[in-house]
Amino acid sequence: MAVKLRMTRIGRRxxxxxxxxxxESRTPRDGRILEKLGHYDPIEKDPAKxxxxxxxxxxxxxxxxxIPSDAVSEMLLxxxxxxxxxxxxxxxxxxxxxxxKAKGRLFDTTERIAAKKQAEAAEEKAKTEAEAKVGxxxxxxxxxxxxxxxxxxxxxxxxxxxxxxxxxxxxxxxTEADAAQDKAGEKSKEESAQS
Numbered sequence: 001m002a003v004k005l006r007m008t009r010i011g012r013r014x015x016x017x018x019x020x021x022x023x024e025s026r027t028p029r030d031g032r033i034l035e036k037l038g039h040y041d042p043i044e045k046d047p048a049k050x051x052x053x054x055x056x057x058x059x060x061x062x063x064x065x066x067i068p069s070d071a072v073s074e075m076l077l078x079x080x081x082x083x084x085x086x087x088x089x090x091x092x093x094x095x096x097x098x099x100x101k102a103k104g105r106l107f108d109t110t111e112r113i114a115a116k117k118q119a120e121a122a123e124e125k126a127k128t129e130a131e132a133k134v135g136x137x138x139x140x141x142x143x144x145x146x147x148x149x150x151x152x153x154x155x156x157x158x159x160x161x162x163x164x165x166x167x168x169x170x171x172x173x174x175t176e177a178d179a180a181q182d183k184a185g186e187k188s189k190e191e192s193a194q195s
Contacts, residue, residue: 002026003066005058005076007040008033017041020053020072022061037061040075051075 002025009030011017018040021033038053058076062068062083068076073086100107106115 003034003061003064005037005061005066005068005072007069007071015043017043020075022057022066025067035061051079053079053081055079055081 003022004025005020005022006029007018008021008023009016010019019033019036020038020040022035022037023031023033027033035057037058038051040051042050044050053075058081062081067085068083070089073083073089076083077086097107106112
């Protein structure tokens with residue numbers, strides 16, 4: 001006969017209360033018990049009164065080979081009752097964690113949450129860097145546009161000055177040419193008047 005240490009629910013709806021029993025492994029949750037070993041009241045505020053155990057009888061059943069459920073095993077460990085099943089469970093869990101780590105998978109919920117937070121932080125950092133890069137590119141582009149505008153304005157001014165200088169030179173040349181023509185015309189008039 002395989003004996004298990006597990007909890008039986010007794011409390012009413014929305015008011016849970018559990019009895020910790022030694023039961024045959026084939027009986028249902030609230031079935032026939034072999035011995036009552038204590039109780040667990042999750043609503044109790046005082047941690048000392050929350051779990052009450054008969055340590056001697058629990059140790060007796062563990063020595064006889066009774067296997068505690070996971071919840072009962074945790075309670076026993078919190079109350080300082082060590083047993084080989086808890087050690088085996090920890091060893092299995094450590095092995096499973098190492099296998100998961102070797103495969104690159106996340107083992108439990110806390111690791112998943114931590115990985116999710118890390119991914120969100122990295123995404124946020126990348127987003128801020130992209131925004132900063134866009135901002136610096138925009139300022140660089142605006143600076144380049146302003147510089148190009150200043151250069152084109154400077155070239156336009158230089159071209160205007162050059163055009164004004166050329167037009168002044170042309171005007172001087174034309175005035176000199178007109179003056180030379182006028183002189184030549186006056187000389188020809190004087191020569192024709194003298195003849």
